[in-house]
Amino acid sequence: MNQQQVLDEKSSVASVDFRMVTFTLAGRDYAIDIMKVKEISKDNRFTYVPNAAPFVVGVYNLRGDIISVIDLRIFFNQMNRSDDISQTKQENMIILRLEDHTLAVIVDTIDKVVGIPSETIQPPHPLFGDINVKYISGIVESDKKLYVILDVEKIFNSDDSDSLEPSSMPVQVEDISVTPVTESAGGDKLNIQFISESLATFQKMYVTTLNNNWVGARYKTWSSARKSAGKEIQFSDEQDAIKFMEGFHSPYTGELWGEDYIQMLGKILPDDMGRNFYVLNGGCGSGYEAYSLASIIKKNHPQTLLKILAYDNDLMSISMAPSLTLDRDFVPEYYRNLLVESVSGRWQFNDAVKNSIIFEYHDMVHHANLPALDLVVVRDLLSLLRPESQLHVLSLIMDNLKPGGILIVGKNEEVDVNMGFEEKVVDGFTVYQKK
Numbered sequence: 001m002n003q004q005q006v007l008d009e010k011s012s013v014a015s016v017d018f019r020m021v022t023f024t025l026a027g028r029d030y031a032i033d034i035m036k037v038k039e040i041s042k043d044n045r046f047t048y049v050p051n052a053a054p055f056v057v058g059v060y061n062l063r064g065d066i067i068s069v070i071d072l073r074i075f076f077n078q079m080n081r082s083d084d085i086s087q088t089k090q091e092n093m094i095i096l097r098l099e100d101h102t103l104a105v106i107v108d109t110i111d112k113v114v115g116i117p118s119e120t121i122q123p124p125h126p127l128f129g130d131i132n133v134k135y136i137s138g139i140v141e142s143d144k145k146l147y148v149i150l151d152v153e154k155i156f157n158s159d160d161s162d163s164l165e166p167s168s169m170p171v172q173v174e175d176i177s178v179t180p181v182t183e184s185a186g187g188d189k190l191n192i193q194f195i196s197e198s199l200a201t202f203q204k205m206y207v208t209t210l211n212n213n214w215v216g217a218r219y220k221t222w223s224s225a226r227k228s229a230g231k232e233i234q235f236s237d238e239q240d241a242i243k244f245m246e247g248f249h250s251p252y253t254g255e256l257w258g259e260d261y262i263q264m265l266g267k268i269l270p271d272d273m274g275r276n277f278y279v280l281n282g283g284c285g286s287g288y289e290a291y292s293l294a295s296i297i298k299k300n301h302p303q304t305l306l307k308i309l310a311y312d313n314d315l316m317s318i319s320m321a322p323s324l325t326l327d328r329d330f331v332p333e334y335y336r337n338l339l340v341e342s343v344s345g346r347w348q349f350n351d352a353v354k355n356s357i358i359f360e361y362h363d364m365v366h367h368a369n370l371p372a373l374d375l376v377v378v379r380d381l382l383s384l385l386r387p388e389s390q391l392h393v394l395s396l397i398m399d400n401l402k403p404g405g406i407l408i409v410g411k412n413e414e415v416d417v418n419m420g421f422e423e424k425v426v427d428g429f430t431v432y433q434k435k
Contacts, residue, residue: 016116018118019033019113019115020034020113020114021040022110022111022147023111025107026078027108028148031147031149032096033137034316036098037094038095038102039316040093040094040110041313042090042366043091044089044090046069047061055070055071056070062104064201064202067095067102069104069106072105073106073107100157112361114143124137124139131150134154135150194234195215195244199215203245206383208390210382210413218244222244248410250379252289253380254288255288256291256331257296262292265296268424273304275304276307277301277305278374279293280370280373280375281293281377282381283364283379284310284312284359286317286324287320287321289310292335294308297356307356307358309360311360313363313364323348325347325348326347327347335349364378364381373397373400374402375407379408379413383410398420403435407421407433409432411429422435
């Protein structure tokens with residue numbers, strides 16, 4: 001590559017300064033600025049609201065927050081309410097984070113995150129789309145597709161959307177059901193049940209046999225401390241739930257793995273890994289864990305063809321993971337010889353590491369197409385799933401994990417060995433090997 005090509009490539013990389021979530025409505029491609037998107041979801045459990053506008057499907061319980069659900073197809077007169085509104089069909093939802101409120105919009109299909117140079121965005125024109133031009137912030141072409149970029153702030157602060165706020169709607173929200181902790185945690189079953197329900201509401205953590213022992217032990221120290229301070233055992237707000245969860249999450253969450261995890265993984269990797277080695281990293285977040293796995297495996301077995309499927313349903317995190325940059329001075333010594341300097345002057349992992357990882361937006365609950373896996377790492381992810389989904393994902397893992405394959409869960413999670421696993425302790429870490 002000559003000097004001019006290098007400069008052109010640097011210019012191209014630097015110019016991608018606008019990211020958008022793309023989707024379809026009535027066969028046409030649309031997009032929304034990713035900075036307005038909180039997350040993506042699928043659901044059909046909406047609470048009907050009497051006398052609401054036709055495009056308001058209902059309201060939705062988003063981890064304790066009641067938000068409106070707007071069907072964009074109806075809002076833009078691209079379908080009638082009776083066309084395809086089903087109580088059983090899982091709807092594709094984009095959760096928007098606007099200045100004044102949070103709400104969900106239903107679309108036909110959700111495509112992907114697309115990065116473009118902002119200077120390529122053209123002004124809106126009435127000829128594009130079946131949508132009023134005042135709701136369009138621009139038009140852009142990318143990968144041979146023409147996207148209409150919606151201005152969601154204008155759309156949902158317009159006169160047409162006055163009836164969107166759920167605060168004025170009479171609603172009854174379905175309770176979140178969780179599996180209660182046993183009475184072994186001190187006998188205060190009712191208090192623990194309330195705390196379990198509050199954890200589901202405030203922290204989206206569901207108490208089952210997977211984390212039952214940790215919650216029970218934590219309850220003992222929590223209730224003792226609260227009584228000593230003259231406070232109620234039950235949570236009064238979200239901050240209490242956050243305090244209760246202190247100590248639950250695994251080490252190195254949101255950062256590169258440290259020496260203890262590096263040594264553990266090196267010991268559980270098979271001596272003969274064969275030609276190909278497949279890893280599933282569910283709940284990979286912004287990518288630190290996937291990069292840690294890739295680095296450790298490549299260092300131990302440089303000749304193996306490694307493929308890590310790194311999935312997360314946090315759209316913002318997963319879209320930024322492939323371009324993760326680091327301050328080299330704060331990177332553990334173990335990883336430094338795998339870094340290369342980026343255009344910005346910060347550091348990235350080299351191509352050998354980066355090319356072994358496939359970052360994708362996926363919800364593990366809905367994903368079924370997996371290769372035969374050698375290693376699965378889902379630290380703390382299972383506890384953030386509803387009880388029925390925990391079982392579903394564990395079954396999915398069991399079905400796709402090779403005999404002898406390894407499962408690593410969170411430090412405070414325990415898998416039922418009766419599902420077909422053998423528990424192994426390596427340097428104080430508990431891992432699970434498929435029989």
